[in-house]
Amino acid sequence: MFKVTEDIIYVGVNDHEVDLFEGQYDVPNGMSYNSYVVLDEKVAVFDTVDAHFKDEWFANLEEAFAGRTPDYLIVQHMEPDHAANIANFAEKYPEAKIVGNAKTFPMMKQFFGTDFADRQIVVKEGETLSTGKHNLTFVMAPMVHWPEVMMTYDTTDKIFFSADAFGKFGALDVEEEWDCEARRYYIGIVGKYGPMVQKLFAKVGSLEINAICPLHGPVLTENLGHYLNLYTIWSSYQVETEGTVIAYTSVYGNTKKAVELLAEKLTEEGCPKVVVTDLARDDMAEAVEDAFRYGKLILATTTYNGDIFPFMKEFINHLTERSYQNRKIGFVENGSWAPMAAKIMKAAFEKSKNITFADTTVTVRSAVNEESEAQIAALAKEMK
Numbered sequence: 001m002f003k004v005t006e007d008i009i010y011v012g013v014n015d016h017e018v019d020l021f022e023g024q025y026d027v028p029n030g031m032s033y034n035s036y037v038v039l040d041e042k043v044a045v046f047d048t049v050d051a052h053f054k055d056e057w058f059a060n061l062e063e064a065f066a067g068r069t070p071d072y073l074i075v076q077h078m079e080p081d082h083a084a085n086i087a088n089f090a091e092k093y094p095e096a097k098i099v100g101n102a103k104t105f106p107m108m109k110q111f112f113g114t115d116f117a118d119r120q121i122v123v124k125e126g127e128t129l130s131t132g133k134h135n136l137t138f139v140m141a142p143m144v145h146w147p148e149v150m151m152t153y154d155t156t157d158k159i160f161f162s163a164d165a166f167g168k169f170g171a172l173d174v175e176e177e178w179d180c181e182a183r184r185y186y187i188g189i190v191g192k193y194g195p196m197v198q199k200l201f202a203k204v205g206s207l208e209i210n211a212i213c214p215l216h217g218p219v220l221t222e223n224l225g226h227y228l229n230l231y232t233i234w235s236s237y238q239v240e241t242e243g244t245v246i247a248y249t250s251v252y253g254n255t256k257k258a259v260e261l262l263a264e265k266l267t268e269e270g271c272p273k274v275v276v277t278d279l280a281r282d283d284m285a286e287a288v289e290d291a292f293r294y295g296k297l298i299l300a301t302t303t304y305n306g307d308i309f310p311f312m313k314e315f316i317n318h319l320t321e322r323s324y325q326n327r328k329i330g331f332v333e334n335g336s337w338a339p340m341a342a343k344i345m346k347a348a349f350e351k352s353k354n355i356t357f358a359d360t361t362v363t364v365r366s367a368v369n370e371e372s373e374a375q376i377a378a379l380a381k382e383m384k
């Protein structure tokens, strides 16, 4: 627990047990599930926490309440890592009203069998809830990243409660820099919804904000421009860092040899940053994060039973599913009798916006030879 401001207290929890966050993300430094209390004439609680942390969260609440009882539970997001304890909270604090929007309560009924009809406060865009000194204005943020998400601006302390936006992987009791795990989190969880993040920014961009209180990761209190700038880049699918990612798969090492040679040539050609990732062994979410971070991408894979290798297929799907765009892509294919991987990979991007393709395709027939070496040198020149 800690004070965000004089009246706003952090009452969230850290989770170091979670094996795969949201069922797919490896989170070596765990996760935090954030919840906040506004202690004013009235007491308001922002969101609950994951089901496994009811007792710890209740203990934090009681400590923060210091003998008072809550008047409101504000539900900004219904995903179970935040909403799992709504019913427990409602039972423990029967006087508290549940604040949500028109999309919140039907989802609540689905998860808990009740929508607390007699205790609802249904809010709309721009409506304000006063707790006394604090005026809480609600900002709808549909599909950032669920339909019912809303965020809240406290006009008094100028605090922006940002739901899942501005969150990151990693518990709060682990010291780590923000950008990498926030980028992997954003691209993975919010990446598909860039246009909705842009719509949200159009609404809140002019607000004076002293701190951002997300539902995961640290409360952001300094240099807020840095975070807003990154979200602007990420949500508009722009290149954040100049460089070239080589994402590859290789069964017996020949495609890998081609990739290693290509990485060398790229560096010789003055490429500012070369990132190489083995899609079968490296963290897939990290590879996806890198593909969105840098401006150029080389996909290198084996032809595999007349198709492409499974990890490459999965990787490309992660990109196209998140509206991967505004990038340049090059291909390295391997095939021992009928190489066709480059054609298949290129076709996967036919609906993607503003993608340019390198003129050179590297075709390795089983193992690198003089011909494919020359193609590798040519591709490096195009993709540096």
Ligand SMILES: Cc1cc2nc3c(=O)[nH]c(=O)nc-3n(C[C@H](O)[C@H](O)[C@H](O)COP(=O)(O)O)c2cc1C
Pocket: 249, 250, 251, 252, 253, 254, 255, 256, 302, 303, 304, 305, 306, 307, 334, 335, 336, 337, 338, 339, 340, 365, 366, 367
């Ligand atoms: C299970 C399996 C299936 C393959 N299917 C094809 C194929 O359909 N067409 C083809 O030209 N090569 C095929 N290959 C050969 C690979 O594309 C590639 O030439 C070979 O694995 C050497 O590359 P590597 O050392 O990077 O794995 C296959 C390889 C494996 C292991």
